[in-house]
Amino acid sequence: MLNAISKNSKLYIKGNKFYYGVLAVFILGGLCGSSYAISEGFGFVGGFLFFPIFLYLFFCFFPGLIPGKVLISLVQGENGYLVTKKGNVPFHHIRQINLMRNPLNLVNSMVIETSDQKVHKIPTYDLIDEVDYVVIVDKYIFPHMTSEAKAVWDRKVNLDKLYEEVKYERKFDLKS
Numbered sequence: 001m002l003n004a005i006s007k008n009s010k011l012y013i014k015g016n017k018f019y020y021g022v023l024a025v026f027i028l029g030g031l032c033g034s035s036y037a038i039s040e041g042f043g044f045v046g047g048f049l050f051f052p053i054f055l056y057l058f059f060c061f062f063p064g065l066i067p068g069k070v071l072i073s074l075v076q077g078e079n080g081y082l083v084t085k086k087g088n089v090p091f092h093h094i095r096q097i098n099l100m101r102n103p104l105n106l107v108n109s110m111v112i113e114t115s116d117q118k119v120h121k122i123p124t125y126d127l128i129d130e131v132d133y134v135v136i137v138d139k140y141i142f143p144h145m146t147s148e149a150k151a152v153w154d155r156k157v158n159l160d161k162l163y164e165e166v167k168y169e170r171k172f173d174l175k176s
Contacts, residue, residue, distance in 0.1 A: 002132045009080075011140060013072040015064065015127025023126060024065060030054035060105040064125025071124050072110065072136065080144055082112065084120040091144035096152055099124070099133045115146075135168050142170075 003014040031054045037047030064071070073083040081088040089112055096113040110122040110133070124133070134157055142153055162168050 002135065004136075006076075009076050011072075011074050011076055012070045013074075013128065013136060014069065015071055015125065016129060016132070019127045019129070020065065020067075023061060027054060027058050027061060027065075031058060057106070060107055061125055064107075064123065064127055071128060072122055074140060076140055078144060080140070082120075082122070082141070084112070084122055086118070086120050089114060089120050091141050092146055094141065094145050094149050096149065097137055097141065098156075099130060131162070131165055134162060135166065138162075138168070138170065 003016055005012045005014070030050060034047045034051040034054055037043035038051060063069070075081050075083075079090070081090045082094075093114045093116070094112055095115050098111045099108055100111045101108050106126075108124045108126050108128075110124060112120040112122070114120070128136075137153065138157060138159075142150060145153065159170065
C-alpha cells in the first residue's frame with residue numbers, strides 16, 4: 001500500500017510500514033542470531049559466516065530504516081519534477097525510468113535516465129513495492145513525459161495486470 005503525503009503540489013512518498021518491519025526483523029534478527037550463535041559456541045562457523053553479511057546489509061539498508069524518511073519527493077503538474085541528490089529532474093526531461101536492484105548491496109533504486117544522458121538514482125531500500133512504483137510513475141510522472149518516453153514506459157507496464165492487482169487504471173488519454 002502506497003504511503004504518500006500530499007502538501008500543496010508536492011508529493012512525499014514514504015516506505016510501506018509492513019516492509020519496514022520485515023526489513024528490520026530480517027537484518028536485526030540475522031545480526032542477533034549470528035551473534036548469539038558465535039557467543040554460545042554452537043553454529044560457530046555459521047555465526048562467523050553470516051555475521052559479516054548481516055552487518056554489511058545493515059549498513060547498506062540503515063538509511064532506509066530511519067523512521068519517517070521520505071524516499072521519493074516530487075512536485076506534481078505540468079512543470080513537475082522529481083527531487084534527487086544531484087538536483088531536480090523535470091518530468092519532460094525523463095527519457096527512461098526503471099526500478100533496478102544494485103547487485104552489490106541489494107538495494108532497489110529508481111534509475112532515471114534523462115534526455116541529456118545523465119543518470120539519477122533514488123534509493124527505495126526495498127520499502128516501496130514494485131506495483132506501488134508502477135502506480136507512482138504512471139499516475140504522477142507519465143502524463144508529463146515526452147511521447148518517446150511514454151512509448152518506452154508503455155512497453156514496460158501492463159495496465160490490465162495492474163488493474164487486476166490494485167484496481168488502478170489510467171484517468172487520461174495516452175495521446176495527450
